[in-house]
Amino acid sequence: MKALVVLETLKGKVREASHEALGFARELSDEVVGVLVGKEPERDVRGLERVYVFSDPRLDIPLSAPVAKVVEEVFRREGGKYVVLAATPFGKELGGRLAALFNAPILDDFTGYEDGLFVKGFYSNKVFAKIRIDGSPVILSPRPRAFKPSQDTREPEYVDLDLALDESLFAAHPVEVKEKSPEDIDVTEADIVVSGGRGMGSAENYQKWIPALKDALAKATGMKVAYGASRAAVDAGWVDHSHQVGQTGKTVSPLVYFAIGISGAIQHQAGMRTSKTIIAINKDPEAPIFGLADYGMVSKWEDVLPGLIEKLKGE
């Protein structure tokens, strides 16, 4: 059964999350057709039978209204059982549009697929649901990092799409984009997340020590490291809320999650409990975070971080 995969691009390159979506689609289907949209997207994707390409200078930043129109056209030509797209912020928006466009059921932000059923965290990962969903088509939007990128090496045939898109599709448009610096890795994309909470004591402490540990870990491991925070640290204004982990922040599943001066409130746990390894540093042995952590240090962070950072520099 055929799958259409929307290949999201950034600066002409297909995003990692879309390669993962493609990997998932390959698990599902024996025929995979891509929709590649952007401002002159690079034609270097592997693992699909065909890729439809639509390039438009107005799509340097992806816009969901025109991209939905392009997907509609490809679907008209190809049909398909599954429409697959990565659950990036753009993909989540586009997924909803495609569900309406195709009068189809949708599952977004799921993390697993076993025996024909999908796995997704509900109630902010407080429970996990096994879901049956079917339709023609079905919109499936896997969470970034949940699936492995496709290893399939087949070279697709590229088909250029010549579509005249109505100006009205571009009515909602960006006027200014302040891109994050490449070092400012999103907590959801990181291999390691270093989070600080109210226990850091002050903005100065948070802003000095959390980035310092983040940088030391990045150097020592060569991995993608991001800094995160509890809501208390965000509410205190120590750090921007895009770094908040938890039920009303971001849900993360890194290899390693450091919780420093964080009590482990249920709302915080919801955002980080699926981390592979959790390391907590907290002076209170009764802090709920130790109920979740794999490793814990019952100490003041002041007695741990300076020495830890120093030692990491030696690694």
Next chain:
Amino acid sequence: MKILVYIRRTPDTAAVIKPSEDRKDIVREGVSFIINPYDEFAVQEAVNLKGIKGGETVVMTVGDDSSVEQLRRALAMGMDRAVLVKHERFWELNPSQVGYAIAEVAKREKPDIVLMGKVTIDDYTYALPGYVAQALGYNLLTYVTHAEYGDSSVKVERETDIGKEVWEAPYPVVISAERGLNEPKIPTVMGIMKAKKKPVEVLEMDLPRYTYEVVEFNPPPPRKGVKLLESVDDLIRVLKEEVKIL
């Protein structure tokens, strides 16, 4: 200006959630319910905007009889009237069915702005804003942290994985709220009194049917339990030998 806000009744963020006996649902007894926190930003935004521009504010939900509690709270926060699209087990609906209901109400109400949260914290879907914009042919602005409402268009700040962006769109528009958009206010006693007299209209609606069901809920995989470490050297050793990131 006419504004339609969609809200959803969700368990309190502090609630402990466990699978029910038959695994088909969660235990709902003893759980307290709130307005989905992101939808609460949407309600406050509508109330603030009416304060500046005037007009009418309508709050809607797709829910059971208990959901009237959340509608009343939104009315107490300052919304003018409410619409309940009735569905007994609304939490089992696919986002496309909910999106359909929102769009149907919007077609009747013809708002300039449809507001809702970026995500619902129970079934964790982000699909509603896109669905509704597409179904209505409205413009769409998602993950909005700040908005300035002009006479014919709205200019917003939004946050994505790319960075901080400023976008513009003419009305009519669907806006999805991100944390930071405003500070929701707790209803005043006066607000609560007034809310009791505000109309709540109940609608029955045939929703599209899909194959979509939770076959079973499971608790999160158990964690191993904590190993306490005594020193920084211990921690370094663990990072090397057990976690293997060094």
